[in-house]
Amino acid sequence: MDAAERHVPVLRAEVLDFLEPARGGLFVDCTLGMGGHTEAMLDAGPQLVAIGMDRDAESLELAVERLRRFGERFTATHSDYRQITAVLAAHASGRAPRAILADFGVSSHQLDEAERGFAFSKEAPLDMRMDRSTGESAADLVATLDETELARILYIYGEEPRSRRIARAICRERDRETIATTTRLAEIVARASGIPRHRQRIHPATKTFQALRIAVNSELDGLDGFLRDAVDALEPQGRLAVIAFHSLEDRIVKQTLKALSGHCSCPPGLPVCGCGAVKRVSLLTRRPVVPSEHEIEANPRARSAKLRVAQRIDI
Ligand SMILES: C[S@@+](CC[C@H](N)C(=O)[O-])C[C@H]1O[C@@H](n2cnc3c(N)ncnc32)[C@H](O)[C@@H]1O
Numbered sequence: 001m002d003a004a005e006r007h008v009p010v011l012r013a014e015v016l017d018f019l020e021p022a023r024g025g026l027f028v029d030c031t032l033g034m035g036g037h038t039e040a041m042l043d044a045g046p047q048l049v050a051i052g053m054d055r056d057a058e059s060l061e062l063a064v065e066r067l068r069r070f071g072e073r074f075t076a077t078h079s080d081y082r083q084i085t086a087v088l089a090a091h092a093s094g095r096a097p098r099a100i101l102a103d104f105g106v107s108s109h110q111l112d113e114a115e116r117g118f119a120f121s122k123e124a125p126l127d128m129r130m131d132r133s134t135g136e137s138a139a140d141l142v143a144t145l146d147e148t149e150l151a152r153i154l155y156i157y158g159e160e161p162r163s164r165r166i167a168r169a170i171c172r173e174r175d176r177e178t179i180a181t182t183t184r185l186a187e188i189v190a191r192a193s194g195i196p197r198h199r200q201r202i203h204p205a206t207k208t209f210q211a212l213r214i215a216v217n218s219e220l221d222g223l224d225g226f227l228r229d230a231v232d233a234l235e236p237q238g239r240l241a242v243i244a245f246h247s248l249e250d251r252i253v254k255q256t257l258k259a260l261s262g263h264c265s266c267p268p269g270l271p272v273c274g275c276g277a278v279k280r281v282s283l284l285t286r287r288p289v290v291p292s293e294h295e296i297e298a299n300p301r302a303r304s305a306k307l308r309v310a311q312r313i314d315i
Pocket of ligand 1: 007008009010030032034035036037038053054056059079080081082105106107108130
């Protein structure tokens with residue numbers, strides 16, 4: 001299976017409408033994944049050049065293979081998007097990007113490769129690291145966090161209402177035997193959640209797996225700083241498009257872009273603004289753009305996507 005078959009890019013037409021590849025210039029894809037968005041951008045913009053980054057070395061390899069036909073128009077780098085400033089210093093030859101895309105979360109390729117440990121439906125080591133060359137795995141967190149911290153992660157990152165119960169069960173079970181696989185964790189959570197089968201809308205381990213994935217990959221850390229760096233990097237009138245897949249992520253995107261659009265966050269009634277609000281961008285999406293029913297039907301993994309776009313203004 002090649003990269004194109006492993007992940008369907010979400011909101012592809014909408015991203016192209018906003019990022020206008022036909023205008024050429026430099027495009028930076030901060031979450032290259034299987035390269036679907038970048039391929040569409042390069043196909044639609046013959047004068048466009050692109051830099052793609054991803055922290056997942058295996059994904060990067062597949063995307064590079066897919067995008068090889070673009071030759072020197074495409075450069076790939078194994079990097080975390082939070083290093084965007086350094087990546088541009090190393091690879092952009094002094095050019096400022098006209099368009100930047102961040103399509104957060106995991107790719108279908110990562111979810112479908114059982115041995116990556118993202119999916120509870122397939123037996124695999126409990127890993128979940130996007131960058132397997134570094135950091136603690138989900139099994140490490142499950143083995144070492146104390147019960148209160150585990151419950152806090154499940155509650156905050158997974159919005160799991162049964163977080164305490166589940167954390168208690170995990171700590172009890174790990175004392176008996178190390179929790180090393182996805183299916184064992186899923187079973188423990190399913191039992192602890194106590195939701196009868198006929199009332200289960202989603203698998204009872206869904207929220208726990210989401211929470212651990214966010215914690216393992218520190219997905220929310222530095223998001224605000226990344227968005228600010230991306231705006232700083234853009235050329236005047238350049239555009240930043242961001243696709244978020246869960247509410248915590250989207251809230252940070254929404255608040256950061258709102259602040260960058262000059263929204264004053266001072267308490268009402270202050271005689272002068274004290275928060276230092278400065279308008280750096282105009283918001284091109286007053287409300288997030290979401291996939292059509294048709295797209296969701298064709299690609300159910302698109303269902304929670306929210307796209308927000310900002311345009312840098314001249315200052
Ligand atoms: C939803 S996929 C992107 C799919 C891509 N737009 C496509 O069309 O194929 C998200 C990608 O972001 C990568 N990623 C997640 N966090 C990252 C980070 N902090 N830095 C760089 N890449 C990251 C993941 O490894 C994954 O490949």
